[in-house]
Amino acid sequence: MEEALRDFCKELRHRHNCRAFIATDIDIPTHQQAKEQNEDRSEDEPAIKGMDPLAQSVAFAAHSDAVLFLFTSGGLTTGVGAETGGILGEFHLRRGNPATTHKPGQRVAVYVDENFGTATIDELPKGYDIQYNQFESKADLHTSVRRWFDNLSRETRDTNLPVFVPGQTYSYETSE
Secondary structure (H helix, E strand, C coil): CHHHHHHHHHHHHHHHCCCCCCHHHCCCCCHHHHHHHHHHCCCCCCCCCCCCHHHHHHHHHHCCCCEEEEECCCCCCHHHHHHHHHHHHHCCCECCCCECCCCCHHHEEEEEECCCCCHHHHCHHHHECCEEEEECCHHHHHHHHHHHHHHHHHHCCCCCCCCCCCCCCCCECCCC
């Protein structure tokens, strides 16, 4: 499964000139890993700081022009499902959210294998303002993602895509 994801990212990079990567490609230690690495470092080496996996995902998604979550019947999805929910919430994409700014929902997509099914993922398009697509085959997935990228390219041809940093770029409208 991981090799198939790597091949998919390679094709996306080649065909769409994008920085596609798998979240596990990023070499940022968790807090526990940093603690263990710091125990083995010499005094003249700087201390290593850790970051929890969800915070890593949020940071990378904030700086990404597009975020794609892929769910297949052949993959482990518990962590991906939790990260998906965390990111969608962090970027205020729940329908009816009162935040005055949010990461544009058309820049976040969920692709689900037609044989995959969980209530949480299946219900995402009802609760969140994002792109949601099912696919039947690898070829169908590639075609659908290409179409999504092409639509994003057309929509943003003459504008820069801003970085959305949660906690810095949003506010709630209040009547104070």
